[in-house]
Amino acid sequence: MTDRFNLYRFASPATFYPLAGKMIPWFAAAAVIFGLAGLWLGMLVAPTDFQQGEGYRIIFIHVPASWMSMFIYLVMAFWAAIGLAFNTRLSGMMTQALAPTGALMAFLSLWTGAFWGKPMWGAWWVWDARLTSELILLFLYIGFLALTAAIDDARRADKAGALLLLVGVVNVPIIYFSVKWWNTLHQGSSVNFTKSSMAETMLWGMLLMALCFWMYAIAVALARARVIMLERERHTDWARAELSGKEA
Amino acid sequence: MIYWNSFADFVHMGGYGLYVWGSFGVTALVLVVEPILVARRRKNTIALLKRQLRAETRTAERSPNA
Numbered sequence: 001m002t003d004r005f006n007l008y009r010f011a012s013p014a015t016f017y018p019l020a021g022k023m024i025p026w027f028a029a030a031a032v033i034f035g036l037a038g039l040w041l042g043m044l045v046a047p048t049d050f051q052q053g054e055g056y057r058i059i060f061i062h063v064p065a066s067w068m069s070m071f072i073y074l075v076m077a078f079w080a081a082i083g084l085a086f087n088t089r090l091s092g093m094m095t096q097a098l099a100p101t102g103a104l105m106a107f108l109s110l111w112t113g114a115f116w117g118k119p120m121w122g123a124w125w126v127w128d129a130r131l132t133s134e135l136i137l138l139f140l141y142i143g144f145l146a147l148t149a150a151i152d153d154a155r156r157a158d159k160a161g162a163l164l165l166l167v168g169v170v171n172v173p174i175i176y177f178s179v180k181w182w183n184t185l186h187q188g189s190s191v192n193f194t195k196s197s198m199a200e201t202m203l204w205g206m207l208l209m210a211l212c213f214w215m216y217a218i219a220v221a222l223a224r225a226r227v228i229m230l231e232r233e234r235h236t237d238w239a240r241a242e243l244s245g246k247e248a
Numbered sequence: 249m250i251y252w253n254s255f256a257d258f259v260h261m262g263g264y265g266l267y268v269w270g271s272f273g274v275t276a277l278v279l280v281v282e283p284i285l286v287a288r289r290r291k292n293t294i295a296l297l298k299r300q301l302r303a304e305t306r307t308a309e310r311s312p313n314a
Binding site: 054 | 249250251252258261262263264266267268270271272274275278279282283286287289290293294297298300301
């Protein structure tokens with residue numbers, strides 16, 4: 001036995017469960033702080049947009065929600081690949097924990113997009129490449145949840161779900177590059193690594209809101225992962241100890 | 249520092265009030281309701297698993313050879 005730091009230890013639910021419990025309050029607090037700072041900058045300080053007036057302020061939630069909807073899917077696909085390759089228990093729990101939050105982010109992306117599209121384009125919805133591929137992402141999340149819920153055995157459900165996630169991952173670059181590959185009504189990206197088309201306060205407001213959504217997603221997914229761990233590991237020693245240690 | 253002249257201006261959002269607040273309202277609702285649902289699921293799950301654990305322990309005590 002060595003005393004070396006062992007990363008694999010954290011893949012064990014018995015280690016992950018208490019660690020996640022300690023981390024959740026910090027992520028939740030970070031989400032609140034970033035959210036308040038982002039809303040203050042974006043909603044109170046940032047100037048109006050010369051083209052879109054005050055309607056552009058939807059960007060402060062639309063872009064973070066859209067980013068998270070794609071990012072969460074990539075994280076789920078990563079866990080799916082790990083689960084299929086190494087047959088780890090944790091991966092199935094993580095995909096299950098992330099999926100509802102990802103679905104909600106995709107929904108929020110579409111909802112805020114509709115409320116932005118209506119005043120700017122005159123339509124709540126158009127069958128544009130960006131919008132359609134984001135809708136497919138929402139269906140992928142719902143499909144994953146429905147498929148895994150329909151299979152009683154958790155490990156088999158994980159495997160089927162993982163396959164669906166890996167096949168569906170092709171949709172994420174399609175969403176991301178849709179505004180470049182096709183002539184779309186949706187505007188191109190406002191931010192990239194070298195230059196930004198936004199005023200500084202707008203950009204910072206948006207980045208702070210993105211951090212807020214990120215911290216929120218981590219906190220809520222960890223909390224859900226802990227519940228799933230208890231459910232699935234209820235016959236193990238650590239789960240029994242956890243359950244008998246708590247008041248009724 | 250603050251961009252708005254009055255609270256009414258802020259609410260009006262230059263005529264985009266419905267769209268801006270329609271977006272922010274639903275987003276806020278989702279971000280508040282989801283953690284509540286997760287917390288409730290945790291509470292229900294723990295209660296259920298505890299009942300099961302107690303029932304198993306009782307059965308084991310009654311028939312120690314089982």
